[in-house]
Amino acid sequence: MVAKTETSALPECWKALDECLNAGIDRVILYGPSGIGKTYAGMTLGDVEAGAFRLVCTEDMTNLDVTGGFMPNGKGGFLWLDGSALKAWKGNGTKGGRLIVDEVDKASGDVFATLLAMLDSPESASWEHPETGEVVKPLNGFSAIMTTNIENMGELPTALADRFPIRIRIDAPHPSALLRLSPDLREYAVRMADAGDDRISLRAFIALDKLRASVGMERACSLTFGHRAKQILDALKVDGIR
Ligand SMILES: Nc1ncnc2c1ncn2[C@@H]1O[C@H](COP(=O)(O)OP(=O)(O)OP(=O)(O)O)[C@@H](O)[C@H]1O
Ligand SMILES: [Mg+2]
Secondary structure, three states: OOOOOOOOOOOHHHHHHHHHHHOOOOEEEEEOOOOOOHHHHHHHOOOOOOOEEEEEOOOOOOHHHHOEEEEEOOOOOEEEEEOHHHHHHHOOOOOOOEEEEEOHHHOOHHHHHHHHHHOOOOOOOOEEOOOOOOEEOOOOOOEEEEEEOOOOHHHOOHHHHHOOOEEEEOOOOOHHHHOOOOHHHHHHHHHHOOOHHHOOOHHHHHHHHHHHHHHOHHHHHHHHHHHHHHHHHHHHHHOOOO
């Protein structure tokens, strides 16, 4: 049994995710602005004690990334390596793990069919090893979280989206992410996380915070934000951040 998270002090989006995970929901799409903590949440929140396995979707990915394939073993032969989805199905051997399907909108047509099969309901899902004929099914506890930056879920292929009825737009950094920043930057980071075109990601704040300690705020802004540096430096000054 995994401890339930205290949800009262959380921003609404994180509260919603906690409620869903605590209720046993095992398919969730996290969408929203870049660098706000969707992937980190997928890798860490809820029951991930049997392992979290990340599948980063790109146009060039193949089924090797999803289910696995034969790779040279360095001795002239080949060795089967499981892909991320199969690893998550198997989890720790007794319990299924978490699959994070990152940037799902970027997956190519070829792998979509495989993803559909691997994300099917546990009763229907099964996969056959091409050489040994071994039939694998997802172990109890297998869960999947997909992440994307697209705002309109209608842009995802219907069959895939249909497997994920719960979709949560992440519009605020998690309080635990803010703890990585110096206290004076936290409030500003919250305000800028979902500020449309002016948005500043957590990644940028983490870099800025680190840089300013050694090169000073002005240079840190210039290195982190390029042509936006002056505008952001002025805004930071207004907030008393130096
Ligand atoms: N709860 C957290 N605790 C500590 N660090 C965090 C937390 N959430 C996010 N981070 C850090 O913030 C950065 C951005 O997080 P993450 O990669 O999860 O964003 P994302 O929403 O998936 O972005 P993208 O849409 O670009 O993939 C990472 O460096 C990550 O380690
Ligand atoms: Mg991500």
